[in-house]
Amino acid sequence: MDEPLLTIGAFARAVGLTASALRHYDECGLLVPAEVDSGTGYRYYTPELADRARLIVGMREAGVPIETMRIVLDSPVAEARAAITAFLADQTARTARAEEAVRGVLAAVDAGPAARPAVVEIPGPVLAAALRQVRHAADTDPASELASVLVDVDSAGVDVVATNRYWMAVRSLSAATEGDGARAVLGLPEAAELADRLDRISIAELRIADGTLTVAGQELGRDTTYPAHRLVLAGLEPAATHAVLARADLLEGLDAAAYAEVDLFLMERAHLRSPHTAEETALRGSVTGPGARLRLGTALFHRVLSTCLGDEVQLAVTAADRPVVITSPYQPGHLALLMPVRRDPQG
Known part of the structure; x- marks a missing residue:
């Protein structure tokens, strides 16, 4: 008994493809209908073509190209398997590269625009005096993170800060600055050594990036947390x-x-x-x-x-x-x- 013929619409619904997709795969030679009416051009399909159509649907959803589909559909099992395995390996590698790229983009978005190093020129002896004036407010315990001096550059100039959590000393030095705001925390021995060097520099150029202060080629400081002194000062009554x-x-x-x-x-x-x-x-x-x-x-x-x-x-x-x-x-x-x-x- 001959198998019943299905119209293109009925067959499309049965296999999960659209009529236009069936026409496309007919033109590619991947899924040729059982009959085509010579007068009307209508395509008719038999149920036995459903397995081939569903295999095409699966490969289409996976993004398999037409030529690989052709090998899988019309070649011996070993060759068909090798073709689809190679496609899977290529897709896996592509996915890994895409994931790595996306993670890089996400990290860049989270970090925001790259900060420009803060650069400021200031009389060396003036900064040296500020370091010596505030250091007495620093913690005296060498193991404390507050046994240090903060050098903080913003658009107004340089703040030199020390605190032991009980009192705070701040010197604000006006200066023209370039780049973004930045800060560096100097240990007390570093601050004392820097003050001695600054006494001999008429105009010192400070460069701060990633928590590191560079003066005359020497890198000092560490990128660490430090009390937000401007918030503290903003909460005080005018002195x-x-x-x-x-x-x-x-x-x-x-x-x-x-x-x-x-x-x-x-x-x-x-x-x-x-x-x-x-x-x-x-x-x-x-x-x-x-x-x-x-x-x-x-x-x-x-x-x-x-x-x-x-x-x-x-x-x-x-x-x-x-x-x-x-x-x-x-x-x-x-x-x-x-x-x-x-x-x-x-x-």
Whole structure:
């Protein structure tokens, strides 16, 4: 009895292929229908072709190319097996390479953009002084991770930090920087050795990458965790420090610092004594109220300071912009001096 003929649609549903796929495999010679109507071109299939079709479906899902399918379908068992085994080995190798590549991409995504080394130029003696100033806040136990000094570079400059978890010392040094922010932690012996070297370098170039600080070809530091000092400082109230000193000592200090000019800021109306010179007369006429700012030569400032009542002046240092504010203790707030930073921008 002849086997029943199935239309292309019925056969496609039976074997899990589409009619268009059956037409394609007919054209490739992989799955030729049992009959083709010469008048209509309709294709008809017999049930015995279902096994061959399902084998094609399996190879299609595995991505087997047409030529390998042809060998598997039309060759002896040994040859067919060798062909499909070779295909599997090739696919396994491809999968392993793809997995390795994808893991590399994932690692790069997790790491984010590659950090650029932080580079900054700073006077060597200034950085040396900062290292020596903060190191006394470090832990004294050599086994502690905090027996160290942090050198942290960001867009504003360099922070030099030490802490033993009970108190913290920070020096912030303004400097032009390049690259991304970076930090390096130096052990106390390293920090002391670096300070000695920096004393002899007028302008030192610091380069920090992957926790390593490079100065003049020497690599120092280690990439390790360190307290986030900026978060600690951000949580503090603005600092204010006051000191009272003799007016003569202040003037002597200004002379020793060799300031050519000082910037005078009047917090309230200044009460100046009767002027003795035309310069002082002009000065008195310009201090009409609080908020006035004046730039005076040091010699003229000597005379201005002499108009403060009493022989002592008060210093107040605020953390916001670090001015030194000088007022008379007898009339607080009447006269304030913003110490200039033109002479030593790192100090």
